[in-house]
Amino acid sequence: MSGLNHEPVPVPDQAAAPHREGTVLVMGEALTDLVPTTDGTLRPQPGGAPANVATHLARLGVRTAFAGTLGDDGFGRRSEHRLRTAGVELDLCARSSLPTALAVADPSPEGTRYHFHLQNTATFELTHLSDQLGDFHAVYVGGLASVVPPASEAVLATARAAARHSVLAVDPNVRTDRTLDPASSLRRLRELCALGHIVKVSDEDARQLWPGDTPEAPCRKLAAEGRLVLLTHGAQGSSAFLPGDIHVSVPAVPVTVASTIGAGDAFMAAVLARLVDSGALRGDGPAALTAAQAGEALQYAASVAAAVCGRAGVDVE
Template sequence: MSGPDQGREDAVLVMGEALTDLVPEENGTLRPQPGGAPANVAAQLARLGVRTAFAGTLGEDDFGRRNERRLRGFGVELDLCGRSGRPTALAVADPSEEGTRYHFHLRDTATFELPDVVGRLRDFSAVYVGGLAAVVPPAADVVLATARAAARHSMLAVDPNVRTDRTLDPESSLRRLRELCALAHVVKVSDEDARLLWPGDAPEVPCRKLAAEGRLVLLTRGARGSSAFLPGDVHVSVPAVPVTVTSTIGAGDAFMAAVLAVLVRGGALRGGGPAAMTAAQAREALEYAASVAADVLGRA
């Protein structure tokens, strides 16, 4: 697979949705919380000291302003963001012992009117895409075009972050997400994602296949830890960091951001790219990502 162009500052462009999670409180109310997997990744990347730009569209309602304050507060660059008078998309969280599921309110929102940033991709050595924007029109076509261009000029990282909802076409959504994974240099999937994307196979099977084609593939298993798969049938695993879980929201996004931060800081965007990491380097990245995710799990 081709890698990123040389000679640029190691900055990351994150494309996708900044929406609002409505999170149930013990008193029965719903607490609005800025969210969206790509926005979470952007915020966490900037928090970890990586120069990060976000390419989403922010609504001009109160939820949109909250999202903007949050991203700016972490130091995320918003010059490439679109603006819209439509409202911000909502995701009503439904937490359980098995994790958090969502019920979405997505149609006719600002959130999925993504800007065209293909002409700016050469300014970034890494591009992240994923989340709902990868499957919700009209954003999905913009994400795919961006990913195709990024795969040629940058390091493309994809987290399919599979969501199911009455408003989403499962066949089309899974097809789009599989195509993005095939374009990527770095793929991060949960075990649940893998079972939905490649039914009938154990999660490790598609991870090994993707890695054999020249990718770094990350597989998260919640409390059972995580694994990295590399070309040459190399794989390493680390346990999860013990933590008293307060909320699972955003933990997978924090894990993804931490791995990207390691790749940026360690110079893995140069030379042979992420797939050229050694097993020892991959283990260190997993351990760091597990610690960052644990910090998120322990906070509301």
């Protein structure tokens, strides 16, 4: 409709503070998942991998800033409330008059697929933050914002700057949909993984990003180049790969699964929280972890992910 201004504008944040030391910046999408219930209806819940990570980080006690754009609708307001309630700083977040993107979940025993409604939404109206990264403890990127324009260009520019000035954490969170170009999406996600200091992939992510290899092979290669690489295997546990051909694995925490939605995001947030707490993001960085330190971080992340799987929602109170 003519006359409407769709340019993102900042979300007022009374807790905003220019001093960023010790803060983790999470950049990407806050969308709404529509999740099937037992009676056949769809239940809306705030989602988006980056928004999930930001929420978990804040609830785990890490000072966290979220950089995304929220839709000026009920879904956007609910996402904003979730982030604020968790304690996430939103002064780098924006609001647009466009609606919030939707992801219709399709759970199955093999995992959850999504059908997306992404075009002409506020969710992917991002601008790069390349000149605002100097004081951040770490920067996380990943999810759909990494591959959906115009957000994808902003995410890539920010990631390139973060790789030079901060600790960059990447979770490609590969998604397929008729609206996404698989070749360009995978190429963009591989580029982000090559930039990251911390890379977390699921075994299914690895198979799609590096077809023809075992999931472990690209993880070992990325680690040999000086990264901390995390590989999750769902119910089979997780592994960490470090330079020097160091490899450690831990089992998953047993749990009666209510939903696996958001479990990988909780895992990533828990690892980052433990690295922040231990000071591992300082000095020689996360790649300098010992096998024992990496194993402890994996165990902690497994417990947080299990708590998410044990309830019908993505948050752990």
